[in-house]
Amino acid sequence: MNSGLLLQILSVLALSIVCTTHSTKVFNVHHYGAVADNKTDNTKAFMKAWIGACKWRGKSRVLIPRGLYYLGSVVFRGPCNGPKEFVIKGVLRAPTEPGLFFIDHWITFQNINRLKIYGRGTLDGQGAAAWPYNDCGTGSCKPLPVSLRLDFINDSDISNIKSINSKNFHFNVFSCYRLNFNRVTISAPQDSPNTDGIHVGSSGDITIDRADIATGDDCISIGPSSQGIRISNIFCGPGHGISVGSMGKSETEEGVRGVTVVNCTFRETLNGVQIKTWPDSKAAGGFASDFIYDNIDMKNVENPIFINQQYCPSNLCNHEGSSKIQVSNITFRNIWGTCTKRDAVKLVCSKSNPCHDIALENINIIGPGGLSSSSCSNVNGTSQGRQTPPSCLN
Numbered sequence: 352m353n354s355g356l357l358l359q360i361l362s363v364l365a366l367s368i369v370c371t372t373h374s375t376k377v378f379n380v381h382h383y384g385a386v387a388d389n390k391t392d393n394t395k396a397f398m399k400a401w402i403g404a405c406k407w408r409g410k411s412r413v414l415i416p417r418g419l420y421y422l423g424s425v426v427f428r429g430p431c432n433g434p435k436e437f438v439i440k441g442v443l444r445a446p447t448e449p450g451l452f453f454i455d456h457w458i459t460f461q462n463i464n465r466l467k468i469y470g471r472g473t474l475d476g477q478g479a480a481a482w483p484y485n486d487c488g489t490g491s492c493k494p495l496p497v498s499l500r501l502d503f504i505n506d507s508d509i510s511n512i513k514s515i516n517s518k519n520f521h522f523n524v525f526s527c528y529r530l531n532f533n534r535v536t537i538s539a540p541q542d543s544p545n546t547d548g549i550h551v552g553s554s555g556d557i558t559i560d561r562a563d564i565a566t567g568d569d570c571i572s573i574g575p576s577s578q579g580i581r582i583s584n585i586f587c588g589p590g591h592g593i594s595v596g597s598m599g600k601s602e603t604e605e606g607v608r609g610v611t612v613v614n615c616t617f618r619e620t621l622n623g624v625q626i627k628t629w630p631d632s633k634a635a636g637g638f639a640s641d642f643i644y645d646n647i648d649m650k651n652v653e654n655p656i657f658i659n660q661q662y663c664p665s666n667l668c669n670h671e672g673s674s675k676i677q678v679s680n681i682t683f684r685n686i687w688g689t690c691t692k693r694d695a696v697k698l699v700c701s702k703s704n705p706c707h708d709i710a711l712e713n714i715n716i717i718g719p720g721g722l723s724s725s726s727c728s729n730v731n732g733t734s735q736g737r738q739t740p741p742s743c744l745n
Contacts (some may be wrong), residue, residue: 374730375436376411378404380420387418387441392421405431412436415472419444424454424496427557429463439472439512445496447480452518453493459500466507473513474498474521478543481518485544495519495545501527510534520547521566524554532559541589545566548590555579562586569594570620575604575637581611588618595642596627597662599634599676606638606676616648617688623647623655624683627662628701630672636704638677649688654681655716658709658730660701673703693718695740696725698732705729715739 378400385396397413404411410433418441427437437460447456457476460466476498484493498517501509502525510533514521521537524530537548548564552574561584564570570587573580573595582593590718593615593704595607617623624644649655660674678700695716700706708734714737716723727743734742 365707373459374410376404376409376475378406378407378411378418385415385420387416387420389419389444390421392423392588393420397422397466398425398427401427404435405429405536408432408692410434410436412703413439415439415441415443415470417441421446422458424452424457426459426461427463431463434465434467434537434551436467436469437578438470439474440470442473442475444475445477445498445518447477448483449480452481452496454496455494456500457498457518459502459602461502461506463503463507464505466504467510468510468512469510471511471513473515475515476517476521478516478518478539478546480523482543485519497521497523499523501525501530503527505529507531512536512620513538515539516543517546519545520550521741522549524549524551524557527554527557529556530558532562534561537562537564537566537570539566541542541567541662547572551577551580553577557581559653560584566590567633572596573607574598575601575607578608580609582615583596583611583613585615585700587615587616588620590620590679592617592620592622594622594624594625594627594682595639596625597629597630598637599628600641600672603634604635604637606640608638608641610642611637612643612647615624617650617652617655619651622657623649623652623686625654625657625659626678627659628674628676628678629668630661630663630670630674630701631668634675636677637674638679640677640679641683642681643684644682644686647686649686650691651691654694655688655690656696656699656714658698658700658706661699672700675704676701678706678709680708681706682710682712683714684710686713687715688717690716690718690723693724694726696743697721698725698727698743700729702729705731707731709744710734711738711742711744712736714742
């Protein structure tokens with residue numbers, strides 16, 4: 352064999368190896384028995400497709416084509432061999448039978464690195480069947496499923512997905528790092544209980560960008576043991592705003608540090624930007640520090656700027672107690688719009704752990720009749736630039 356022919360053969364083999372290495376193996380759920388008829392239980396078929404994709408050495412993709420798929424509670428577990436994609440083009444619908452939804456999850460991904468979930472599909476939690484059971488006013492209630500749980504997911508992306516009518520939270524992020532949300536749409540009725548849009552807890556380096564959220568509870572909530580949370584270009588409303596907390600109820604919780612909320616719009620929400628902690632003197636101490644809220648538009652918001660260290664829903668606490676959470680180094684900057692009550696700025700801090708290094712910069716929020724006010728208790732800070740309402744800080 353001459354050297355020229357040998358070189359050509361080796362080149363073809365090398366190109367074949369490169370193409371194989373970089374190609375993506377597709378696992379179509381239809382090939383595993385999934386049926387898009389809105390009645391067949393597709394749980395086993397989806398799981399078989401996931402197991403195959405997870406075991407595949409290299410890039411692989413689970414594909415859910417267009418159509419209506421009934422899907423029971425399922426956990427997609429890792430670790431997997433290489434980066435994985437979960438592409439939802441159809442509509443996934445959750446169970447409506449009470450015997451099938453008294454559980455804390457609908458769809459869960461666990462222990463996976465380099466995961467992408469996308470496809471412009473929809474998660475339909477069919478929450479109306481469960482909301483009557485979501486009565487926690489007594490302090491105890493049955494578990495209801497989060498539509499999409501992400502547990503121990505790292506270096507991953509969630510994009511171009513819609514979640515509607517969740518029975519509980521729409522998305523729950525736990526112990527995840529370097530996770531990005533981009534262009535997600537979340538929708539549930541204004542009176543749907545406990546339907547937080549995206550809840551983040553015990554996680555770090557999380558980015559949420561360009562989300563449209565209308566729901567019955569917090570649009571975004573950030574729980575204890577979280578840091579490096581970047582939120583931008585969010586449209587929130589209706590809902591309860593963007594909240595850090597609640598905090599200070601548990602005996603073993605850590606703080607929240609490094610939250611940035613920028614370029615966001617709130618329309619007819621209960622709250623705008625809020626920090627909420629329980630007045631429980633028996634709980635463990637913690638902290639909420641190093642937050643920046645900047646360039647935020649409010650329209651007809653009841654509580655636009657709110658530090659609430661007397662958070663006590665359903666009177667499940669001692670109102671005479673004092674929160675042990677230390678709130679510090681919080682900046683509210685370039686926030687404007689209208690509120691439905693006169694108290695546009697409320698900084699209600701702990702008696703035993705007063706807030707400090709709180710800054711109000713260029714605030715312009717108008718209340719009913721063109722009037723608005725601010726109120727402060729147990730807080731030290733500064734104000735500068737325009738202040739409407741007049742600042743209650745020295």
